[in-house]
Amino acid sequence: MAAETPVVDTRFHTGAVETHCAYCALQCGMTLTVEGDHSSVEVTPRDFPTNRGGLCQKGWTAAELLQSPRRLTAPLMRDSRGEALREVSWDTALDAVADRIRAVQTTHGDDAVAVFGGGGLTNEKAYQLGKFARVALRTSNIDYNGRYCMSSAAAASNRAFGIDRGLPFPLPDLAQTGAVLLMGGNVAETMPPFMQYLNAVRDAGGSVIVADPRRTATAEQATLHLQPLPGTDLALALGLLHIAVADGHVDRDYITARTTGFDDVWRVATQWWPERAERVTGVPVAAQRATVRALAEGRAGRGAVILTARGAEQHSKGTDTVTALINLGLALGLPGRPHSGYGCITGQGNGQGGREHGQKADQLPGYRKIDDPAAREHVARVWGVDPDALPGPGRSAYELIESLGTDGGPRMLLVHGSNLVVSSPRGGRVAERLAALDLLVVCDLFLSETAALADIVLPVTQWAEEDGTMTNLEGRVIRRRAAVPPPAGVRTELEVMADLAARLGRPGGFSTDPRTVFEELRRASAGGVADYSGITWERIEAEDGVFWPCPSVDAPGQARLFTDGTFPTPDGRARFVAVDHRAAGEDIDDDHPIYLTTGRILQQYQSGAQTRHVEALRSTAAEPYLEIHPDLAAWHGLRDGDRVRIVSRRGEALAKARLTASIRSDTVFMPFHWGGEQAVNRVTNAALDPTSRMPEFKVCAVRLQRVDNQGSLPATEPSGTVIAGQA
Ligand SMILES: Nc1nc2c(c(=O)[nH]1)N[C@H]1C(S)=C(S)[C@@H](COP(=O)(O)OP(=O)(O)OC[C@H]3O[C@@H](n4cnc5c(=O)[nH]c(N)nc54)[C@H](O)[C@@H]3O)O[C@H]1N2
């Protein structure tokens, strides 16, 4: 089966290849040592500025992804739902996809074909996917999983600073600061090598303050742990600003010289006296005061930094929460000072670059807005098309999913780099919408839960099988290098897009060479906020990565933002934006009396589609648990290890109870790395942030039921799916 010879890059480096990890935004530097026949690949950490020789367990074991027997190596197809997927040739699969695109668009219009991308794709693939959607498919309906990730922080940063880059400085600067307030991040599990920078602050006598409803491994190592109720960070931020003003810590000169809008912000914060903030958040007044004092002392010395991660951001008020924290930072005069400012810890490997080059519904390359006529003109010229032919803004990720198969909604979906049936909120509804499609096409490495639902599955190259660039959490553009050839039968997504565009007879030029695509990306991004035009692959290699914005090949990229005292806004000033606290999308009641929050554990990555195939990770984290306070457990008659059903107004999930006094007694926590009945997203709430369209992954109301049946949870992986044609 699948007899054609794949088009593979033959320029594979042999021996030791310097590259970066397969997974998260820290993009730890590692060397892959490849045996001559590519039969074994060894990982060793490199001394790169983000990891300085450190790796987490996922990084150490990442090479297992390259040799997994469960890797997809041939296109799969079925003619009707209910039939098993069978192996087919690339020509059969691509002809079928192109035929259906044509048929669906003829009947239902161009927008009836939709695309869902991913923040793990290289810059080249993300850029090409945005272009493919607008030029080859002519659809406005493209969005991606970054909408679930950093969209709230992105919206807030753009609103305040006119630019959205994860960190405003290289990560090692963080170690030099005097105080860090980390709101809703558990980096000890999500980016372990990051901890060295926080611990350096603490060990030098500075303050590290972590706000999390759980006393996480990160909070354990902090100097102060604030333990707010999920969904109340906005009230906490307002309370902190109130104290900053009342106790005389704000920087009046900075506010006058560099910002606008403080008075409106203060009018709201006057209402948030510390006792009121304590009542809403549960954070004692003394701890609030200590937090503000620590930030003010840090500023007076080496500096102070406010960081947010998903705990504060993944809410229906995530944008306003981040805004309130930026307001606090501006009032203290932090952005632009040495080792100071606001930063968002981005998430996926290319979470930063993935949101700059056009796979977002409202965006064109270079972080341009798709409804800006000048932006359309510029990008259309690079693409060789008429600006009027470019579609306008499309639907955001979850709204796109909700619209699938509805009247006027898309009839066909192409997925590139997301296991969205596991990772989207309100999973039951998501599965229903996917089932209503005429055709679901998934490009993946593995038969993920989403791929298992597809009509056509296309096996694509991964990580160490391809060349390209990624943009890490610092805004540093780095090189991903091909170390091993892909298995026979696998193609790159650049090839898939080129093949489909050719079959559709659509213009624009879709190169299959990542470097050629990067050269085009440079031109397309030139003059945009995220300007990559001065970045070349050679510079990246020579300079340990290049920071954007980088508009000139003759000048360094801008590693540190705002240091000249101005901001990339029309008047050069940062903008305070007045926001007030509001309740979460849903509150507890008699039927659903407990708060549920969700997140990550060390050993698993995202939907688990990759890490559940790595034996060392799978064996140490085989199934989800529900973190629950012993008092709450006693109330439910639950003992450690008992099976428990988590029930919300939308659905239910299964986990094993893990009793721990480290979590608030009104809140339970469950990681989201598993599918089927073990998917916590069957329970979560799809309430969206009105600005960023971020779903509320981090708080909803549930009740718990003890399940009598003990032992392991039922297996949920699609590994049992029998594929016709495979032994
Ligand atoms: N091991 C591992 N590492 C990863 C990933 C992974 O899946 N696994 N994914 C990567 C990606 S894409 C991302 S986005 C990052 C995410 O990195 P993090 O943001 O660090 O990860 P989370 O576990 O989602 O959330 C962090 C913390 O928020 C807390 N929290 C929950 N609700 C609230 C709240 O209302 N307020 C506050 N203040 N805190 C709250 C949770 O208890 C949790 O400890 O991790 C990256 N790294």
Ligand SMILES: Nc1nc2c(c(=O)[nH]1)N[C@H]1C(S)=C(S)[C@@H](COP(=O)(O)OP(=O)(O)OC[C@H]3O[C@@H](n4cnc5c(=O)[nH]c(N)nc54)[C@H](O)[C@@H]3O)O[C@H]1N2
């Ligand atoms: N309850 C809850 N839900 C959440 C979150 C939460 O905190 N709580 N966090 C949200 C966040 S921050 C994120 S980022 C999302 C992530 O959730 P997903 O979007 O599901 O991310 P992954 O599980 O990483 O899925 C990536 C898929 O792409 C495949 N893949 C890897 N590389 C490539 C490639 O180059 N090309 C292609 N085509 N495929 C590739 C992988 O095998 C995998 O199947 O989950 C969100 N969902």
Ligand code: SF4
């Ligand atoms: S912290 Fe992130 S980039 Fe580093 S080894 Fe772990 S998963 Fe890979």
Ligand SMILES: [Mo]
């Ligand atoms: Mo993420």
